[in-house]
Amino acid sequence: MRVPTPNDPAHDLARWIPRLLAVWREGRRGSRGGRRPPPDALLPDELREVGAAVARLSRGLTRERELAGARYLDEERLLGAYLLFYWPVSYLQARGTISELPRRPRAVLDLGSGPGPMAFAALDAGAAEALAADRSARALSAARALARAAGEPLGAREWNPARRTPLEALAPGRRFDLVTMGHVVNELWKGQDEDARRADLLEEALRLLAPGGSLLVVEPALRDTSRALLRVRDLLVARGHAVRAPCLFRGPCPALLRESDWCHAERPIDPPPLVTQLGKAAGLRKEAVKMSYLVVAAPGEGWAAPPAGRVFRIVSEPLPSKGRLRYMGCGPEGRMGLALQEKHVTDANRRFESLLRGDVIEVTGVEPRGDGIALGEASSVKVVAPAGRPVPAGPPGTPAPTTAGE
Ligand SMILES: C[S@@+](CC[C@H](N)C(=O)[O-])C[C@H]1O[C@@H](n2cnc3c(N)ncnc32)[C@H](O)[C@@H]1O
Known part of the structure; x- marks a missing residue:
């Protein structure tokens, strides 16, 4: 406790x-x-x-x-x-x-x-x-x-x-x-x-x-x-x-x-x-x-620019299955599964193993897999804002797609 x-x-x-x-x-x-x-x-x-x-x-x-x-x-x-x-x-x-x-x-x-x-x-x-x-x-x-x-x-x-x-x-x-x-x-x-x-x-x-x-x-x-x-x-x-x-x-x-x-x-x-x-x-x-x-x-205020890079808010609990850990993420590009196999865990992506619902993360080195993305040995994971903390705004003009999966 x-x-x-x-x-x-x-x-x-x-x-x-x-x-x-x-x-x-x-x-x-x-x-x-x-x-x-x-x-x-x-x-x-x-x-x-x-x-x-x-x-x-x-x-x-x-x-x-x-x-x-x-x-x-x-x-x-x-x-x-x-x-x-x-x-x-x-x-x-x-x-x-x-x-x-x-x-x-x-x-x-x-x-x-x-x-x-x-x-x-x-x-x-x-x-x-x-x-x-x-x-x-x-x-x-x-x-x-x-x-x-x-x-x-x-x-x-x-x-x-x-x-x-x-x-x-x-x-x-x-x-x-x-x-x-x-x-x-x-x-x-x-x-x-x-x-x-x-x-x-x-x-x-x-x-x-x-x-x-x-x-x-x-x-x-x-x-x-x-x-x-x-x-x-x-x-x-x-x-x-x-x-x-x-x-x-x-x-x-x-x-x-x-x-x-x-x-x-x-x-x-x-x-x-x-x-x-x-x-x-x-x-x-x-x-x-x-x-x-x-x-x-408040009315008249626009959306904050999302943080630079590929960012997602974790919107599920951890979903472990057969040597692989998955979460649902939702970010500027939509809602999708994010997965990392145990054998691909490195120091740069290990943070993936302890994410909480609500954390906002930035990932690099990912590949499309099914209707989501896969992280691998070359991926990094960084928590940009822990759950319950403000998300830092990115540089103005950061493009933000408006259609899931676009
Ligand atoms: C579940 S309580 C929530 C109380 C408090 N806001 C909270 O977060 O714990 C729902 C509240 O909505 C109020 N409420 C329900 N219908 C209402 C209505 N038509 N007009 C004003 N208040 C209403 C109830 O009186 C009650 O205080």
Whole structure:
């Protein structure tokens, strides 16, 4: 297990655990008298109660998804499950993607904030002020209580995009360096021309950005929610918006070509013991932080030139088979398999053996093989940007094909 150091997300998150527990206990009806609970852990009866609610929320948000779009945060037990299990995970996802922005945001708007994990992650990552907006008054009041406990400058406003109030009305005239939308887009307009309406909302959010700002959308790493995000990405790209991350490819997303493909990211962060304990109680595993995400640049900004050379983002886990290691990569020239045989490993390409999903690499000395490329003894592999770090822009004018496989 990695030991968290000051300023790293796991360390910062550890400081939120007692606040989350305190806010949850304050809002819990019929709070037990008697034994004084520990500030950073659950008592056995609390663990049973929250574990059962986590299991119910998880079922409702993953399998049939009957809770997606429902007012589950208005229900005390489910809000409790959210605060103690999902909040820390969303927080880590936000930290693991905000770290990829080219510059640190100052003013942040968190849409569909719930109890605010994305907003607080942005504040911990150096933002000076954040505004949280959600339709659940109960979730917003938990966000306010957390802000008081932490002494953080968080504003909170009720917001429901279904009511068609313009986003501008949330903070008239204000512009933000970052707008976050964590796990909310997939809950909006399900089955009601959702792709176009979600793209419209994201465009409206983009118009609230200051020059150089970013819109960050994080979604569950499920096939359907991830593919839905990719379709919205394609609509935004077709409308002229530039993607900062994770895409290096400027054309229609190649992962949409085959129904079985999707795109998700993973950050190797240990969740806090409370999350592990609750996950166990609910029969879930959460040892890595998985998500689908998209960072879109403020309107009018073009795509950053990709780094020079043949670059790919690793978009799969390692796929070992019979003396050969493969990954899926996606870069300016599209999505393809990258393979290296064990017998061809050298000092110059050995880094291939330990790549993580999300790393951006530059390869040289490769050959076309099937519908991908093969690395050999003459190849080199260099990590240009590790997962979760900004990709350095290449020289202006670097050509970027827009058709997969071109
Ligand atoms: C899964 S929670 C995400 C909370 C937080 N952003 C995060 O990343 O953990 C989804 C949030 O979307 C909000 N939401 C769902 N439908 C909404 C709607 N029509 N208008 C406003 N918020 C909505 C819910 O109230 C809830 O806070």
